Amino acid sequence: MQTGSSKDQAIGSQGFLTKLVEDIFEKVFVRSRDRESKVIEFKPPADLENILDLTLKEPTEDARLLDICHDVIKYSVHTGHPLFFNQLYGGMDQYTMGGAWLSDALNTSMFTYEVAPVFTVMEKYVVKKMIGLAGMEFGDGVFCPGGSIANMYGLNLARCKKYPEVKTDGMSRYASLCILTSEQAHFSIRKGAAFLGFGMKNVVLVKCDASGRMLPSDLENNINRLQAEGKEPVCVVATAGTTVLGAFDPLDKIADICCKYRIWMHVDAAWGGAVLLSKEHRILMSGIERADSFTWNPHKMMGALNQCSLFLTKHKDLLTESHSARAEYLFQQDKFYDVSYDTGDKSIQCGRKVDVLKLWVMWKSKGDNRLESAINNAMDCARYLSKIINSREGFRLLLQPEFTNICFWYVPLSMRNEEENDGWKRRLSQVAPAIKERMMLEGTMMVGYQPLGDYVNFFRVVLSNLDITEEDMELVVNNIERLGKDINPQ
């Protein structure tokens, strides 16, 4: 007995943890302000498996384990680095870090007030604040493990609002339920439709304008067509800030149509939601107050650490009605406190990680105003980067960005002043991957690329780190030019 874990393993002697924290300060956080340091020290999978001693079996001395942790740090991507533009998250802020670490240390779960008293009331305040920023008078909400799952909540609530009996009876009676979203929408709508039993083919993709915004006329045409075919649209998913182009669907017009046809309107503002904090830019989302529900990921543009996503809705009790299972072992009604604070049954989860504190601490520290100016700064940087790209030889914008996704091609020297026929496009499609490879091996910066419809591979620089500057934007262009100008794809 008591051999369970020898006492020097317990948190009592914190030698390992203390040293690891020092390393994190010295080896991770410094890189987030040192533009000369590498974003990544790339190794291919097989090499990494060789370098890291990953097998689990024997116990390991602290010193050796710390060495391995150094390698974990060394070979991981430093997403807090100012030149990490690869994803819709990035940046490093000591307040959100503090909130995350304290949540880890308090290690609890959001199901009941009993085990998460502080975080339950905190979540209430944050939800209210965000509902208010969207211009809704009241509502409800819940932190979800990612925007994809938050979007699935939107689909499920739309379905349960119309047909509450689906919860017990299943989808079998509803051959015809479908979802409309734009062709630029995030893939989680299709994943969600598959998972929830709608089926991917029952996600109807509405056309977009040249900027990637849903065309309301095509939405209405599709609704009419579907209804004529005997299908029943139960949810329209608009996007505020599309993943690739950063486009904002025209929410007000979409709301008119949803109103007219009485269809649930969900807005995927996972990426764009942060503009609600900016008096200058919130106009991009006007109409959001008319939505039934929306998704907002503060771990993207707002700089909170992963995972930090909310599903929010103006319908007061629908989360609970749609998801509750009333487990007696958790949600006893004879508790001595107000059990309406046991909010776990709103969720499809049972244990639910505390994601509120990392957002709350950061927000409390900065206040609305500093968050607002940080977001305005990112928008300014986006404009500045577009301006440089427009004026620099060899660079070509896909389109004028509405948001902080800056999409562009780089045409190397060998390909300029040539006829831009199919062969040329085929060659151009090889440029971004080739530059990306060099960039990764050099490790100085990370930017993503992808094709989109008729557009061959282009770069997408995503600004979500709130500490970036105009000089960083110049580095982006200079790096790509330096890495790519001599490329000559065949």
Place this chain on the structure above:
Amino acid sequence: MQTGSSKDQAIGSQGFLTKLVEDIFEKVFVRSRDRESKVIEFKPPADLENILDLTLKEPTEDARLLDICHDVIKYSVHTGHPLFFNQLYGGMDQYTMGGAWLSDALNTSMFTYEVAPVFTVMEKYVVKKMIGLAGMEFGDGVFCPGGSIANMYGLNLARCKKYPEVKTDGMSRYASLCILTSEQAHFSIRKGAAFLGFGMKNVVLVKCDASGRMLPSDLENNINRLQAEGKEPVCVVATAGTTVLGAFDPLDKIADICCKYRIWMHVDAAWGGAVLLSKEHRILMSGIERADSFTWNPHKMMGALNQCSLFLTKHKDLLTESHSARAEYLFQQDKFYDVSYDTGDKSIQCGRKVDVLKLWVMWKSKGDNRLESAINNAMDCARYLSKIINSREGFRLLLQPEFTNICFWYVPLSMRNEEENDGWKRRLSQVAPAIKERMMLEGTMMVGYQPLGDYVNFFRVVLSNLDITEEDMELVVNNIERLGKDINPQ
């Protein structure tokens, strides 16, 4: 420009974070080894909202914010405290904490090798190890945000295996698909059935024996009955370690039946999975190697921090087949490294938090053996606690525990030696809530209670903290006796 966040807000000056970390060491971690300290300083919701300054609007000075964080610590539940027995998780280990903090600091997402190289290969090793412990030769797996969602993966894979076209076509053609699980199964099976479009009523509850284990004969009867009614069972969910009683369904016998009727067998080992690490106790799960898939939550019995859950399956490519949406902006096929390492499309999520490191660091430190003895220790403590309960006046075991859930009633002095009729039972049902209230207000310990079927409210002590001792077991009984002996419910 550059006003985004003033530079003293960035991680460069880490004054706030440094102080908060000191506080966490002094105010959180100490409690995890000080049995005299409180588990909780309980305040009702309204009081807590008054005490904590939760509103978000103005910026806040670091000193003030640290004060609020102290209150967050003060009024939160200390789940690392040795006398926290309220949930199926608890305990505090510096290695898992280190892994969690380092994951936060590196803040990335599991979708591609590109942004999570180390964690992608690490996840591969951990999945392989766990698949191996289950006695499967090969397989696949993925960390999920909780066991509930892992169970939903099981349901979806079962469905997609039988009817791959459900992914595109939806559930409408399949009026008759149903799921069988025991009446003691976790509520996530019903939540999952609702969310995935099966419908809650298509979860058929199989009867259990007196210990809470699924009755294979009743399973087979139900399958026959359902088939006769034209229904189609697509998944049997067995439980290894039920939530309330800690019972292990007879996996081998269930596997025989699933084999015979060709039905997918998913095992919810969220709670019990840890016994696979113990040569002495893994017999509880014999038959697991024959399952198609299983759920295992290392954040429960193994002591990893929340969230840490896996879905594991012996079917090699089915996760990807069932969930992929092939987003071009993430999963480009023209990358310069082996894109089979881009594992994000296995998941229903897009961004996926790094949950592997908190498990890996802990496991690497302790090795299999120290984990094994910790689990054996918890089992020994459970036996010891049952023994005390059996011999102490006023305490009454519900049943001899198979695992580390010890369920019992406490009969206060006023109710002993009375006829145990319905009135007596009604009075008994008030005892646990009354003691729980006193316990919470005193703050010295946390234990849950619930009714179950015909059993009125009873205590459930759950041992998942791996550092507990026999003395702690004595404290459990002494505390309940002290708090409850004078209770006289009417």
